[in-house]
Amino acid sequence: MAIKYSRQRQLIKDFLMTRKDHPTADVVYMNVRQKYPNISLGTVYRNLSLLSELGEIRRLRLGDGIDHYDADTSDHYHVICTQCGGVSDVKADGIGDILGNANIEYDGEIQGHVTYFYGICEKCLKYSRACCP
Amino acid sequence: MAIKYSRQRQLIKDFLMTRKDHPTADVVYMNVRQKYPNISLGTVYRNLSLLSELGEIRRLRLGDGIDHYDADTSDHYHVICTQCGGVSDVKADGIGDILGNANIEYDGEIQGHVTYFYGICEKCLKYSRACCP
DNA sequence: TTCCTTGCAAATCGTTTGCATAATG
């Protein structure tokens, strides 16, 4: 199971690192194809999964049924805009600790949690202000 | 868009209220079919969506890519067992407030959050204890 | 009668997989 270099995987990771909007597999495919036209969707999926397993990127499951990917593996959270569907980052230090210490009643063993927020992103806020003063 | 009664919708909701394990659409279909053999999968999906919109049930998106449904609409959280995949309830009062007051840096407007936990459920815990003393 | 709901099947959409070929170490 040794991992060998592939230009495709490198390009996928490179592209992801340039983006802060947590693109989907399809968006990755569309973009990488501009530098490497022969790449196939299957390869994109395979590498996104592999990179996620390796911990080099993060796979985000945000309730819209489509996987998003994030090259920023640091500890942070996400907000989904209920208007435009965009995904943006939030700093929210200590949520892990807070949830870990919350008053949780459960007879099994809790190992971790997934949290994301929804709301209205900065862009959409400005937009709605502009038209409804 | 007035809503008219349908026996199928009633049976779907009735079934869901008897279950505490947050079944998927397919499981609902299999079970309702025993009382109403002609029901179609499409009808099950349509009604689960409708009931969710009406707030009579809750749709759970737990990161496994399959929607689960819960007739318990009270405020509670869920734990997904990493061993058996089962979904169970947790009481965790105050998480909403805690997250609302967390130290969150975000330039948009946060309206709410989704949180679920993962870990090992009671059954699987007992099971693993039994075989590894 | 009006309009909502259904059953059925086909269609959609994101994702995975089998396989022969190409590239890496």
Next chain:
DNA sequence: CATTATGCAAACGATTTGCAAGGAA
């Protein structure tokens, strides 16, 4: 050379949808 990765296309599983027929108000 052994092994991993690829492109392609077909397969997949969950969900949605178009449509003609059935049922509720």
